[in-house]
Amino acid sequence: MITVEETVDVAVPVSTAYNQWTQFKSFPRFMTAVKSVEQIRPNLTHWVIGLGPLRYAYDAEIVQQVPDSLVVWRSLDRRSGHHGEVSFRATAADRTAVVVRMHFGERRVTGLLARAPGLTERVLRAELGHFKEFIEGLGQEVGAWRGVIRDGHVQPQEARPPRSRVPHWPVG
Numbered sequence: 001m002i003t004v005e006e007t008v009d010v011a012v013p014v015s016t017a018y019n020q021w022t023q024f025k026s027f028p029r030f031m032t033a034v035k036s037v038e039q040i041r042p043n044l045t046h047w048v049i050g051l052g053p054l055r056y057a058y059d060a061e062i063v064q065q066v067p068d069s070l071v072v073w074r075s076l077d078r079r080s081g082h083h084g085e086v087s088f089r090a091t092a093a094d095r096t097a098v099v100v101r102m103h104f105g106e107r108r109v110t111g112l113l114a115r116a117p118g119l120t121e122r123v124l125r126a127e128l129g130h131f132k133e134f135i136e137g138l139g140q141e142v143g144a145w146r147g148v149i150r151d152g153h154v155q156p157q158e159a160r161p162p163r164s165r166v167p168h169w170p171v172g
Contacts, residue, residue, distance in 0.1 A: 002104045004120050008128040009097050011136050014090040017098055018068045019144035020135050021086060026142055030134035031127045042147055042154045045073075051123070065149035081105040098131070100124060 010017050020026070024045050027034040035055065038046040043062045048055060064072035064085075074083035084102035091097050102124065135141070148155040 003101060004104075004124055005099065005101045006121065006124045006128050007097055007099045008132050009091065009095060010132045011095055012139065013094055014068050014088050014096045016141050017096040017135060018088045019141035019146075020138075021071065021088070021098070021131075022065075022145040023141065023143045030130045032130065033123055033127060042145065043149050043152055061152055062149050063152045065147065067146045067148065098128065100128060 024037040024039055027037050033049050033051055035048040035050050037048075040046055040059070043065075045060050045062070046057065047060060048057045050056065058075050058077035058079075060073045060075050062071060062073050064070060068088055070085060070087050072083075072085040075081065082102055082104045084100065086098060086100045089097045089099070102120070104120075147157065
């Protein structure tokens with residue numbers, strides 16, 4: 001198993017960093033290796049990634065998602081055999097450490113990755129730098145999905161208490 005880990009410190013609150021990260025469709029706006037992302041269901045995404053003329057498409061299942069804390073995924077493509085996680089930790093009221101860990105089966109890492117040691121780490125570091133520039137430049141997220149996923153299943157939203165109403169008494 002090959003594991004790659006990179007961390008970036010962003011100058012936004014943890015909820016802002018997390019909320020932006022959940023907007024997968026926006027990734028191509030700031031990540032150069034991500035060509036497109038389609039959110040099929042809350043726990044299923046379709047990705048097209050590429051470097052230079054090479055393109056690779058796969059589906060990924062989100063197996064764990066905890067607001068302001070963690071997103072864990074796994075590729076559904078047996079050829080890529082990767083899974084990963086991104087965690088969010090407040091380091092101050094307006095700063096967040098974003099840590100991305102990706103795991104690849106050694107047999108699956110062939111071709112370009114085998115010929116270019118350190119390429120995955122460099123690409124991940126650069127892409128996290130792009131995320132930092134994007135979110136700090138905006139200062140706020142462009143959307144959010146605050147749902148919870150456990151073991152690949154979207155959890156029902158907690159029931160919210162009804163809004164209290166001030167009774168209107170007829171004047172008589």
